[in-house]
Amino acid sequence: STPRLLGPAEIRDLAELLGVTPTKKLGQNFVHDANTVRRIVQAAGVEPGETVLEIGPGLGSLTLGLLETGARVIAVEIDRRLAEQLPRTVELMQPGASLTVVAEDALKVRELPGEPVRLVANLPYNVSVPVLLHLLEHVPSLASGIVMVQAEVGHRLAAAPGSKVYGAPSVKAAWYADWRTAGQVSRQVFWPVPNVDSVLVAFERHDPPGTETERAATFALVDAAFQQRRKMLRQSLSGRLGGTTASAAAVLESAGIDPAARGEQLTVADFLAIARAHLGSGP
Ligand code: SAM
Numbered sequence: 001s002t003p004r005l006l007g008p009a010e011i012r013d014l015a016e017l018l019g020v021t022p023t024k025k026l027g028q029n030f031v032h033d034a035n036t037v038r039r040i041v042q043a044a045g046v047e048p049g050e051t052v053l054e055i056g057p058g059l060g061s062l063t064l065g066l067l068e069t070g071a072r073v074i075a076v077e078i079d080r081r082l083a084e085q086l087p088r089t090v091e092l093m094q095p096g097a098s099l100t101v102v103a104e105d106a107l108k109v110r111e112l113p114g115e116p117v118r119l120v121a122n123l124p125y126n127v128s129v130p131v132l133l134h135l136l137e138h139v140p141s142l143a144s145g146i147v148m149v150q151a152e153v154g155h156r157l158a159a160a161p162g163s164k165v166y167g168a169p170s171v172k173a174a175w176y177a178d179w180r181t182a183g184q185v186s187r188q189v190f191w192p193v194p195n196v197d198s199v200l201v202a203f204e205r206h207d208p209p210g211t212e213t214e215r216a217a218t219f220a221l222v223d224a225a226f227q228q229r230r231k232m233l234r235q236s237l238s239g240r241l242g243g244t245t246a247s248a249a250a251v252l253e254s255a256g257i258d259p260a261a262r263g264e265q266l267t268v269a270d271f272l273a274i275a276r277a278h279l280g281s282g283p
Helices: 008-018 034-044 061-068 080-093 125-138 151-157 168-176 212-227 245-254 268-279
Strands: 051-055 072-076 099-102 118-122 144-150 177-185 198-205
Touching: 008 080, 034 061, 034 118, 034 144, 034 177, 034 198, 051 061, 051 125, 061 072, 061 080, 061 118, 080 099, 125 144, 125 151, 125 168, 144 151, 144 177, 151 168, 151 177, 151 198, 168 177, 168 198, 168 212, 168 268, 212 268, 245 268
Parallel strands: 051 072, 051 118, 072 099, 118 144
Antiparallel strands: 144 198, 177 198
8 A cells, every 4th residue: 555654765756756856055854754754743733624834845754744634734835846746745645635735935925825723844944943933923823833943943942041042033932932842853864864953842822922013123132132142231232222332221221121131141021121111112
């Protein structure tokens, strides 16, 4: 009988059929291990009938694992050859499964053909953070997700203030959701074998702490603070808060933040307090 998931032989055959040479630029490392696929799908807690968003389905390894549970999948793939082949692969291996392919750049998607509640993806590593932030911003139906990313990025997303890897992505991600790492993935499950380690990272969305205007102002402060990570906030934020260290210190003090602190010590709520003090919209 036809296998329902892709193993090494199927991955090789499909790549050959399509004339696909995986490109580094698009982060193309395809999973050829059914156990890894089932583990991700299980960790995600995907339920029959629910709509799942997948970014970068590639040859369809994870897509088939998601469809196997009875979920509906909306898959966004930038590589036209892969986007065109995917419905054929699915029809062959799991006829009747519910798949919609969107051949587009995930960084540009806004309207989707459905309202996905969950994101499950093996993300293209060079754009994983921008893709996550874009989706959290523009796909409000997404309530939770589990994604595979480069290990450093996963640890950054899940980092708390004070941690060495806490940075702008950690604060921005925390605006939208709670994050945790959810296990490592061996390099050996990919073709080609990547030269970085991978982890799973899971998120649960929470209500945003502020308005859209406040979010934009908060993110601008976060970028400025982490561009000059070693500097005290009254220096790193001076350009954004009145132009001098004195004007910045005054805003920071009115927000209840020590002007001599550094960005890596601040929570997203702290950055929001500074943005509010600056915008004059504080509580
Ligand atoms: N999900 C497949 C798997 O697990 O085998 C492939 C994962 S591979 C790491 C990343 C996939 O994302 C590739 O298929 C690549 O073409 C696609 N991709 C890269 N950049 C993208 C973008 N900006 N928007 C949508 N898809 C993208």
